Amino acid sequence: MNKPLILTVEDDVPVRNLITTTLKTHGYRILLAANGEAAILEASSHNPDIILLDLGLPDMDGVEVIKKIRTWSNVPIIVISARSEDADKIEALDSGADDYLTKPFSVEELLARLRVTQRRLALMGTEAGQQTSVFTNGALKIDYAAGCVYLGGEELHLTPIEYKLLCLLSQNVGKVLTHTFITRNIWGSSWDNDIASLRVFMASLRKKLEKGPGKYQYIQTHIGIGYRMLRVGNDD
Amino acid sequence: MLAIKGSGINSSVAPREHVLVCLSSSPSNEKIIRNAARMAKAFGCKLTALYVQTPDSEQMDPADKERLKRNIRLAEQSGAEIVTTHGDDIALQIAEYARLSGVTKLVVGRSSSRRPHFWSGPTLTERLIDAAVNLDIYIIPDAAASEHYRQKRSPFSRSSRLSLRDLLVMAGILAACTLIGWLFLMLGFADANIITVYILGVLLTSILTKGYICSVIGSVLSVLLFGFFLIEPRLSFRAYAVGYPVTFVIMLAASILTGTLASKLKAHAKLSAQAAFRTQILFDTNRLLQKDQSGADILRTTGSQLSKLLNRTIVAYAVENDSLSKGFLFSQQADTAAGRLLCERERLVAKWVAENKRRAGATTDQFAAAECLYLAIRIGGKVYGVVGIPIEEEPLDPFAYSILLSILGEGALAMENKRNAQEKEEAAVLAKNEQLRANLLRAISHDLRTPLTSISGNADTLLNSFDMLDDATKRQMLTDIYNDGEWLTDLVENLLSITRLGDGTIKPSFSAQLPEDVIAEALKHIDRGGKEHVIRVDCGDELYLVQIDAKLIVQVIVNLVNNAIKYTPPGSEIWITVQKQEETAIVRVTDNGPGIPDPVKPRVFEMFFTGENKVSDSRRSLGLGLTLCRSIISLHGGELTLTDNQPHGCVFSFTLPRSKVDLNE
Numbered sequence: 001m002n003k004p005l006i007l008t009v010e011d012d013v014p015v016r017n018l019i020t021t022t023l024k025t026h027g028y029r030i031l032l033a034a035n036g037e038a039a040i041l042e043a044s045s046h047n048p049d050i051i052l053l054d055l056g057l058p059d060m061d062g063v064e065v066i067k068k069i070r071t072w073s074n075v076p077i078i079v080i081s082a083r084s085e086d087a088d089k090i091e092a093l094d095s096g097a098d099d100y101l102t103k104p105f106s107v108e109e110l111l112a113r114l115r116v117t118q119r120r121l122a123l124m125g126t127e128a129g130q131q132t133s134v135f136t137n138g139a140l141k142i143d144y145a146a147g148c149v150y151l152g153g154e155e156l157h158l159t160p161i162e163y164k165l166l167c168l169l170s171q172n173v174g175k176v177l178t179h180t181f182i183t184r185n186i187w188g189s190s191w192d193n194d195i196a197s198l199r200v201f202m203a204s205l206r207k208k209l210e211k212g213p214g215k216y217q218y219i220q221t222h223i224g225i226g227y228r229m230l231r232v233g234n235d236d
Numbered sequence: 237m238l239a240i241k242g243s244g245i246n247s248s249v250a251p252r253e254h255v256l257v258c259l260s261s262s263p264s265n266e267k268i269i270r271n272a273a274r275m276a277k278a279f280g281c282k283l284t285a286l287y288v289q290t291p292d293s294e295q296m297d298p299a300d301k302e303r304l305k306r307n308i309r310l311a312e313q314s315g316a317e318i319v320t321t322h323g324d325d326i327a328l329q330i331a332e333y334a335r336l337s338g339v340t341k342l343v344v345g346r347s348s349s350r351r352p353h354f355w356s357g358p359t360l361t362e363r364l365i366d367a368a369v370n371l372d373i374y375i376i377p378d379a380a381a382s383e384h385y386r387q388k389r390s391p392f393s394r395s396s397r398l399s400l401r402d403l404l405v406m407a408g409i410l411a412a413c414t415l416i417g418w419l420f421l422m423l424g425f426a427d428a429n430i431i432t433v434y435i436l437g438v439l440l441t442s443i444l445t446k447g448y449i450c451s452v453i454g455s456v457l458s459v460l461l462f463g464f465f466l467i468e469p470r471l472s473f474r475a476y477a478v479g480y481p482v483t484f485v486i487m488l489a490a491s492i493l494t495g496t497l498a499s500k501l502k503a504h505a506k507l508s509a510q511a512a513f514r515t516q517i518l519f520d521t522n523r524l525l526q527k528d529q530s531g532a533d534i535l536r537t538t539g540s541q542l543s544k545l546l547n548r549t550i551v552a553y554a555v556e557n558d559s560l561s562k563g564f565l566f567s568q569q570a571d572t573a574a575g576r577l578l579c580e581r582e583r584l585v586a587k588w589v590a591e592n593k594r595r596a597g598a599t600t601d602q603f604a605a606a607e608c609l610y611l612a613i614r615i616g617g618k619v620y621g622v623v624g625i626p627i628e629e630e631p632l633d634p635f636a637y638s639i640l641l642s643i644l645g646e647g648a649l650a651m652e653n654k655r656n657a658q659e660k661e662e663a664a665v666l667a668k669n670e671q672l673r674a675n676l677l678r679a680i681s682h683d684l685r686t687p688l689t690s691i692s693g694n695a696d697t698l699l700n701s702f703d704m705l706d707d708a709t710k711r712q713m714l715t716d717i718y719n720d721g722e723w724l725t726d727l728v729e730n731l732l733s734i735t736r737l738g739d740g741t742i743k744p745s746f747s748a749q750l751p752e753d754v755i756a757e758a759l760k761h762i763d764r765g766g767k768e769h770v771i772r773v774d775c776g777d778e779l780y781l782v783q784i785d786a787k788l789i790v791q792v793i794v795n796l797v798n799n800a801i802k803y804t805p806p807g808s809e810i811w812i813t814v815q816k817q818e819e820t821a822i823v824r825v826t827d828n829g830p831g832i833p834d835p836v837k838p839r840v841f842e843m844f845f846t847g848e849n850k851v852s853d854s855r856r857s858l859g860l861g862l863t864l865c866r867s868i869i870s871l872h873g874g875e876l877t878l879t880d881n882q883p884h885g886c887v888f889s890f891t892l893p894r895s896k897v898d899l900n901e
Contacts, residue, residue, distance in 0.1 A: 104725050196748035196781060196895065203750045203779050223749070223757040223786045 004118060007031040007048035009039040009065070010080070011058050015103075019052065022107050028114070036060035043069050050117055053097070055081040055088050063088070063095050070096040076117045080105070086224045090178050093226065098175045100225070119231045120174030135170045138216045138232040140209065142170055151209065161186065162205045165198075169219060169229035178226040202227055253281035256339040258288070258330060259311060259318075261296060261304035264345050269307060271376045272343040273314035284337065285311035288329040289322040289507065289635060304634045309595075312641060320514075320638045322507040324500065327360050331367035341372045402445035406454050409444075410461060413437035417466050430466055431487050434458040438491040442498040451495025459488045514639050517545050521643050525650040531556070534654065535621050538613065538647035539566035542623060545643065546636055551577045551608055551624035555590045560622070577607060577626060586610050586622040593619055598627035611640070613648045620651040684727075687720035726798065729761070730864055733791045748781040748895040749789075751814040751821055757786070758793035768806035771797065775814045782821050783895035788868045792876075795861035796825040796888050804829025804885070820874070820891040828885040837878055841866050865890075 006028050010016040016032065023030055031046055033039040036057045043051060051069070055062035066077055079092045079100040089100045098120075099113055135142040141150040149156040149166060158166065164186050169177065183194040206219045216232040257272035259265060269285065276283035287308065296304070312318055323329040334342060344361055358366075364373060417430040438458055442451035460473070463484060467475050475481070524537040531554060539552040549567035553560045563578040563586070576582075585603045589596050589610040596602035597610040608624035609632070623644060625632065632640065694713040698705070705713075752775040759771065793812065800810045804827050811826040832840060841862050862876075865888075869876040874891040881887045 104721075199748060199750050199753070199781060200779055203752070207779075221750075221753045221756060223753060223790065224747075 003027055003029045004049040004114075004121075005029045005031060005046065006114070007033065007039065007042055007046070007051045009033045009036070009052065009057070009062075010054040011035060011056075012054070015054075018107075019110070022110060023114075026111060034058075036062070036065045039065050040068050043073065043075070047073075048075060049121065050114065051075055051077045052101075053077055053079050055079055055092060063091050066092055066095045066097050076121065078113055078117065089225055090180070093176055093178045094181060099228075100176065116174055116230065123173070123231065135173075137170065137173065137218065137229070140170075140216075140218060142166065151211075156208060158205065158208065159201075161201050162208070165201060165205055169227065173229045174231055176222055176226055176228040182226065252338075253279040253341060254337065254339045255279065255281060255283045255341045255343065256330070256334055256337075257283065257285050257311065257316065257343045258326075259285050259304065259307050260287075261300040261307070262345070263303060265303075265307045266310060268343055268345045268376050269311050269314060269316075271374075273311075273316065275341065275343065275374070276315070279341075283311075283314065283316040284339065285316040285318050286330060286333055287318070287320045287634070287638060288326045289320055290324055290326065301634060305632075305637055308634060308638060308641070317645075318638050318641050320635065322511055324504070325363075327363035327367050330364060331371070334368050334371055339371065341374060342368070343374045343376060346375050346377045399446070402450045405444050406441045406450050406457075409437045409441050410434075410454060410457055413458065414461050414465055417462065421466055427466075427483070430462065431483070431490075434462055434487065435491050435494055438495045439498050442495040443502060445499075448496045448499035451499055452492055455488055455491035455495055458491055459484050462487065510635065514635075517541060517639065518642055518646070521646050525646060528650065528654075531620070531651055531654060534647055534650045535564065535613075536566070538621070538643060539564060539623065541643055542566070542625070542640060543568055545639060546625060546632070548626055548628075549577065551582070551586070551626075553583075553586050553590070553622045553624075555619050555621050558590075560587050560590055563624075577624065582607060582624065586624060589622045590619050593617065597624065599632075611644060613644050613651065615645075615648040615652045618652065620648050620655075684724070687723055690720045691717050726794075729791060730795070730861060733788055733864055733868065746783050746785055749784055749786050750779070751775050751782055751823070751892075754782075754784070754786055754789055755793060755812055755814070758790045758797065761790065761794045762797050762801065769801050769804065770807070770809045771812070772809065773812045776816060778816055780816055780821065781895045782892040784872055784892055785868075788871070789892065792865045792868050792890070793823070793825065795865050799861060799888075800825060800827040800829065803827075803832075808885075816894075817891070820893055822889060822891050824887055824889040826881050826885065826887045828881060831880055831884045831886050832878065840878060841876070 006023055008016060008019050008023070008030060010019060011034050016034075020030055020032070031042050031048055033042045036059050039051075039053065039057075042048070053062055053065060057065070062079065062081075066079075069075065069077065076098045077096065079089060079097045080103060081088055081092070081100065082103045089102075093100065099117060101110060101113055133143065133145040135144065139152040142148075143150070144167065147163065149158055149163065165182070168182060168185055179195045179198060180190045183190045183198055186198070187194050202219065202221070209218045210216070218229055218232060220228045220230055222228065253276075255272050255276040257269055259269070272285075273283060285308070287304075308318055319333065321329050321333055330342070333339070342364065344364070361373065361375065364371070413434050413436070416433050420430050420433070435458075438451055438454045441454040442448060445451070463473050463475065463480070464471060467477075467480060469476065521537065521541045524541070525534055528534045528537055535552050535554050539550045543550040543566040547568055549565060552564045552566065553562075554564075555561070560583070563583065565577065585597050585606045585608070588602065589612050593612055593614055594602070595609065595611045597606040597608050598604060599609055608626045610622055610624045612619045613621035613623060625640070694717045698710065698713055702710075752773070755773055755775065759773070762771075797810060797812065800808075804810070808827055808829045811824070813824045813826070815822045815824075866876045869890045872890075873893055876888060876890045879887045879889070
């Protein structure tokens with residue numbers, strides 16, 4: 001009975017059926033909601049492990065649902081939206097969603113996102129309580145107290161901005177961070193130039209990280225949205 | 237006889253009327269202009285107002301000048317084209333102009349049709365009747381006021397211009413002549429020599445002084461001097477010889493004629509120079525206006541030509557969408573008056589002019605306290621700009637004013653032409669877009685049916701006869717459904733991009749992006765068939781940004797890579813490379829497939845073109861991808877080109893603008 005419970009909020013029946021069938025065949029337990037009201041009710045009464053939330057709901061804005069749920073719960077929320085609506089995705093992420101899926105999505109993509117989120121949950125479970133000052137992810141090790149970063153045992157030399165970025169990403173590992181969120185945290189502002197700078201710093205940081213052993217992709221770019229640090233090294 | 241359709245033939249059948257009215261400074265001229273305007277309106281024909289500038293015009297008194305300007309303005313408001321010619325003989329000038337411009341009707345006032353005195357020569361009207369045989373002449377009765385007015389133009393009004401300098405020059409010359417004459421007398425030369433010296437003196441006087449009043453006085457004086465000093469008995473006006481009175485009269489006539497001729501010649505030379513200058517400026521304006529590309533250029537030309545003409549600083553405002561642009565200054569020399577001429581108060585006057593389509597500012601009734609006289613650059617009811625002319629001490633003379641109006645008219649015409657051309661172009665683009673959209677819709681509705689039929693048909697069969705089908709068939713049917721679904725997804729992505737591009741409502745959003753991020757994103761979206769191909773990416777080691785709409789460029793790369801996958805056999809290699817250049821980054825999508833034959837190359841970018849050599853699996857294509865790619869690339873200021881790969885295959889390459897970024901450390 002250790003199967004994760006997934007709340008699927010989707011008003012379109014065929015898509016809901018698709019998600020339901022896929023999740024069932026992969027051993028997830030399922031809750032269904034066809035609108036925002038039902039979603040909030042289900043979330044509060046059944047306490048799901050992960051929520052899959054369609055942004056275009058008949059009764060209320062998906063972002064409103066996220067905001068309401070976030071008032072009492074930190075449950076991971078994966079937003080589902082059509083591709084042309086970047087602004088909605090960013091708004092949803094900034095309101096507290098963890099990840100997003102773009103329609104039309106493939107079944108594999110959906111499963112991969114769920115795995116990423118599950119790993120994050122597992123990690124949160126083990127690290128909860130113990131205030132760790134060292135972060136490890138694959139060959140990457142960050143010693144927050146000493147302000148040092150190691151890659152495969154060797155110290156990695158980062159500029160102050162790169163270090164700040166790495167810390168921010170590692171503290172939110174598995175979560176998609178929007179450009180606005182990152183620039184506000186690093187520079188305190190969010191101008192176009194900040195975002196352009198961010199791209200350059202992120203690219204150089206990623207280059208430094210990807211030179212390490214295993215050549216893992218630690219940082220994922222989401223064009224037009226933001227960045228995410230991935231948990232690496234276990235299964236995929 | 238095909239030419240019968242031509243308008244030239246038509247016009248000879250029913251000659252177009254053309255009304256000409258003569259401008260003058262007379263108060264009754266106003267009535268004549270109004271009558272002519274009414275007539276032109278009734279005939280629905282062209283109205284021209286002609287002002288003949290004579291040597292006398294120079295010496296007009298200020299009230300007359302003002303009245304003339306008002307009359308010119310009235311004519312302009314009545315829709316007349318203002319033309320200025322110059323010459324001595326008004327009737328001849330009018331007749332010539334009428335003949336050359338195809339004028340059919342001439343409107344004149346009655347005052348000019350009556351002889352003021354019984355000894356006057358034929359009146360203007362009489363001479364006109366002689367000079368222009370084919371002209372209808374309309375004589376408008378005018379009020380008695382004009383009689384009174386005529387009095388003021390006695391020759392003595394000119395004598396007010398007689399300056400002390402001119403008198404001194406004349407006295408000096410005559411003294412010298414007398415001295416030379418006395419010398420000749422001593423040497424025993426004949427009287428004829430002395431008379432010639434005096435005539436020479438009068439000639440010199442008329443050249444060196446203004447107007448011909450001096451030369452007339454000089455003529456009389458020279459006769460008197462000759463009679464007094466050089467004829468026996470000396471120092472008396474009496475003459476012993478019998479023939480002398482005749483000599484005196486002939487000498488007087490000769491010198492008066494010589495003097496007036498010379499001064500007229502001088503006046504003519506001046507007028508010709510002015511006319512040449514005017515023609516030059518108008519010609520230059522015309523030439524420059526034709527070269528101008530934009531409304532701003534036209535305004536600049538108009539302003540600088542006016543400044544050249546009037547030798548003053550000119551203020552100009554463009555009027556766009558009923559609002560006034562910021563003011564521009566055009567001046568011949570560095571001027572510090574900018575602040576004064578562009579201040580808010582002056583601007584308000586210009587604004588008033590633009591809104592009311594009437595002139596205002598200095599020397600007019602409206603805003604007379606303003607620094608400048610403001611005139612609208614307009615055609616009909618449409619104002620294209622406002623021009624301000626600083627009126628310092630001297631108001632504009634009617635000559636300059638008429639050229640000023642011509643230049644403004646030229647400018648307005650050029651602006652209207654430009655606007656019309658632009659509107660036509662926009663309409664053409666719109667029509668083309670409509671055409672494209674219609675083609676697109678037709679193609680889509682046709683091409684959507686095929687995959688949809690396949691999807692619903694396959695699904696239907698699976699639903700109804702699931703148990704009767706063997707596993708391999710089921711798998712095949714499911715694969716077909718999946719492939720068709722994928723194809724529809726691609727199509728929708730491209731259509732979305734097209735709406736982003738073509739709509740005009742959604743502007744592409746440019747931002748600084750890393751090329752490798754964009755390519756990585758694109759690779760997430762390529763077809764599943766890509767797994768059978770080897771795709772390699774090389775972005776170089778250097779970090780730099782390109783200024784692009786990420787979604788659109790992702791779409792370009794997806795389309796190019798999908799194309800390469802579609803038209804090359806499995807196992808082929810596809811390279812995506814980005815190379816940094818000075819101002820741009822060049823992106824190449826290369827494959828080592830069979831390549832595209834030369835005759836087909838130019839056609840691959842056409843909408844709805846699909847390769848003739850369909851690859852075995854006959855995957856359908858809307859032929860939209862490359863057209864879209866090309867539009868997207870040109871939106872980024874680049875060009876999508878197709879070249880051959882060696883030894884075989886093809887290379888699609890395009891450039892993207894690089895973006896400069898200041899790193900916030």
